[in-house]
């Protein structure tokens with residue numbers, strides 16, 4: 089059974105079609121990068137999975153649950169969501185951000201504490217930073233806390249929407265490594281939105297290229313380079329200059 | 337402002353909204369007075385004598401004009417107040433009869449009784465400055481007929497009453513080039529002394545007649561009915577408060593016109609507190625003119641006497657505004673269409689002048705702190721509703737989404753994310769309401785609710801700046817204190833992370 093399946097979903101905002109009949113499946117433990125130009129509908133697709141956007145037609149399934157108004161809350165607890173800059177609540181400390189839902193569910197004490205330590209280790213966040221408020225953390229640190237919060241309930245699926253978009257190259261590279269390690273250890277299904285082909289190739293098993301509300305090709309980096317299904321794919325892949333190319 | 341109030345009150349009173357008389361509990365006797373010095377002093381005498389006799393007494397100072405005070409005694413809000421037979425005959429009972437027996441008969445069915453005359457008469461009269469009187473040879477009202485150029489300034493009440501200007505002008509055939517100007521009675525003397533008007537209405541026991549050297553014109557066609565000072569009281573009062581029966585005896589024929597004029601002068605011109613003037617008279621002390629308490633002492637006294645009531649008005653109304661305003665703001669946020677309606681309505685309410693709003697609640701709740709609380713409550717709503725809504729709406733979309741995405745229920749989101757994030761804005765709204773309430777509560781005194789507005793309204797009616805200051809200073813100080821208190825409250829209520837980041 090697929091960990092995640094979108095079946096012929098569509099979405100229009102007003103008269104503007106943002107998602108055109110799109111289907112997408114993610115196997116358990118599979119890591120897929122979603123790339124495409126700005127405004128092509130990547131975030132909308134992710135938000136659909138969480139029930140933040142309701143498709144006009146088609147169905148979204150997480151595991152064996154069809155996402156609907158009544159099932160959305162249960163689904164959200166099985167799906168981790170990380171956005172740019174972490175989306176942390178400024179009035180809570182890093183640790184409170186991570187543990188909010190658990191505490192509201194009545195979890196407390198040593199087990200909770202241990203879980204937080206475990207996640208801090210996994211996300212590469214020094215434990216001393218846990219008592220800080222988000223405004224006192226760097227962008228990279230906030231992102232690590234965001235990842236911890238997404239993983240707190242041990243979800244089956246992890247959705248990351250340009251998680252490293254706002255970071256400088258060094259921090260970004262460090263986080264990419266840490267994310268890859270975490271993904272390996274956790275064996276979760278991951279859907280990662282990024283603009284960076286290298287990042288996509290580094291973090292994901294395969295890549296889906298999206299354009300104008302639809303997925304035009306899905307495959308490994310090699311597939312995309314060797315056999316682009318569409319001139320757009322070739323163009324998009326080619327637009328990502330490598331460092332060596334730039335030096336030439 | 338005050339004039340608008342009097343007008344508004346009169347309009348409301350004439351609505352004749354029936355409210356079942358609710359006699360106050362028997363233990364306490366409530367004395368009312370109208371808003372002029374003589375009424376304060378006489379009421380103060382009644383209150384002091386009854387207290388001496390062991391009764392528990394409250395004095396609702398300066399409730400308003402005749403219509404308001406008479407309405408208050410009719411519905412049992414007060415038990416007794418000083419009145420004049422002529423006023424009863426024309427302005428309240430409207431029988432045309434003016435002798436005491438007829439008036440008593442007319443009031444008896446309403447459960448009201450009239451005391452024997454207190455001993456002096458305070459009738460209306462017209463007065464002109466001595467220079468004008470000499471120049472034109474004016475000694476009596478009918479002398480005015482040949483001088484249409486004279487400028488007439490009359491108190492609102494006198495202008496509006498059947499037994500006032502309209503009747504007088506008709507009886508004497510008076511007509512002037514310029515229509516009579518309405519002016520606050522306390523300011524009329526200033527107007528005549530500055531030469532801004534020539535003819536004003538006075539009371540025959542007015543202290544200022546001598547001070548401003550005015551000539552009282554004789555009522556040669558006997559237009560004004562007798563205005564004997566009496567007490568109007570609820571018929572069951574002597575039985576309910578035995579001390580009051582003794583008060584009636586003690587005051588029967590006890591005050592002559594000269595004594596009254598002197599008392600008025602002490603209170604009005606020398607600034608001696610009414611209570612003191614009344615006490616000195618009762619103790620047969622002449623008293624001295626120069627014993628006015630200083631502004632500081634007066635202010636402290638005001639704080640002690642009116643502070644608790646003012647604080648109560650602000651605290652209770654604010655608590656109600658918060659209890660209703662925050663949920664309304666949340667509702668406005670959660671339901672867009674309801675929100676537009678709620679915010680619109682609250683905005684409209686806010687445009688009602690505060691004075692009018694206060695008066696609006698009188699037909700519903702009578703006179704006193706209850707309608708004041710209702711008005712302050714309504715007034716305090718908008719800033720709280722609006723800020724609660726604004727604070728919630730301005731939460732960044734990514735935070736709102738994050739709260740949903742981590743699986744919080746709507747109520748958990750509200751409680752643990754949205755309200756904390758909006759807390760600073762909500763608190764700012766509450767602070768605005770609190771500061772506004774401190775100021776608006778001074779107006780509450782005009783409808784008999786007490787508080788710092790009491791010395792202000794009394795001071796206004798007496799044109800006594802010092803007394804106004806004695807009420808205004810503590811009100812301003814309380815507003816500043818409230819501002820300061822909110823610095824502390826913010827520290828307690830707004831989450832630390834928000835205060836430090838100053839982002840949301």
Ligand SMILES: Nc1ncnc2c1ncn2[C@@H]1O[C@H](COP(=O)(O)OP(=O)(O)OP(=O)(O)O)[C@@H](O)[C@H]1O
Nearest residue numbers: 101102106124125126127128129130131132133250
């Ligand atoms: N709530 C909404 N109402 C109206 N239009 C929307 C809404 N959300 C998204 N859109 C529009 O849908 C289109 C797709 O938006 P989306 O955020 O999914 O793009 P994206 O692929 O994530 O772009 P980026 O790479 O810049 O993040 C955009 O044109 C956007 O303006």
Ligand SMILES: [Mg+2]
Nearest residue numbers: 130131132249
């Ligand atoms: Mg996006």
